[in-house]
Amino acid sequence: MIAHLSGTVLTANDTSLVLNVSGVGYRVHAPQEVLVKAAPGEECALHTHLAVRETALELFGFLEEHDLRLFELLISVSGIGPRSALQILNLAPAEVLIPSIKKGDTTHLTKVSGIGAKSAQKIVVELKDKLEGFSFESGADEDDADVLDALAALGYSQGEAREALKAVPPEAATPQERIRAALAALSQ
Template sequence: MISYLAGKFEAMDPTHVIIDVNGVGYHVNISLITYGQVKELKEGRLYTHFHVKEDAHTLYGFFEESERKRFRQLTSISGVGPSTGIMILSSLTPEEIHSAIINSDVKTISSVKGIGQKTAQRIILELKDKMSKEELEAGNPIISLVANNTLKTEALAALTTLGIAKATAEKSIDQIIKQNGPEISLEDLIKFALKRA
């Protein structure tokens, strides 16, 4: 229905952006990958996926068409809804997803919150069929992400939005910062915390 939105980024955090398109503000859910690409931008374009349920109409946005394609591949799999699709794209880099599919690495896929072993096996099996030969043979670059001053607060807000209990999220964040130092990027902090949750 809506292929993309182009406009000013009025507000954003690691889980969503508000994009102003000719005076209309659209709330668009995003992955950490897209957040890493748009957080320094004042305006831009997001490729969108419009999801309709009885009780909600939700927009999901992606900086690159390739990420939207992967999201749609994931959500076409039985047991993987949009929230789980975003969780996978936020927890694993494109390279990790790519590698897990090629190597039938169930452990990596099932490390994502909400993904059990059977669902992980189904994702690997079905994505191998859906991904083109070129995709399977080529690698995907890991996007480098930059640190943020309000690291702990933003990470906590993102994790609770993604469904992690506040107490669990705070404990994970503290442990990860202690292990990796305050220079860790917001995106890496959230990814590590998601893997622990």
């Protein structure tokens, strides 16, 4: 199907953007971190998933391939559709969700409207084993999840937190040092 789109952003709203690819405008539903970066006229490349329903075809786009893979794992769970999966990814990035699911923690999942304790537990049970081999090309690990959680608790967006994490020097070994370094990067 349609696995990747690259083009110019025509418009963006709270839930989607229109990407002009060789004169054709594709509406792509995307996480907030994509939408905040999607300024009209800017170039954008997205890894995409085409959701096929009886009455519609919908594209969902992600900046990172690991976000797309997690999205596809989430929608493989019975009862979780593409919009619910997108809401989950809006509340917590993959770097936070994956370690929490592996630990059996449903906290992030139950924050999504329409996902109760039962559904969250079902997601954990179905995905726990599937996530064992899941790796990030960006090299994120559980310490990064702690840093992203801390920055989110301080009110920073997922996109801001990820950018700050990229600026953390490798010599910052402990989560506390990584949080301090990320906060320093955000204050500049």
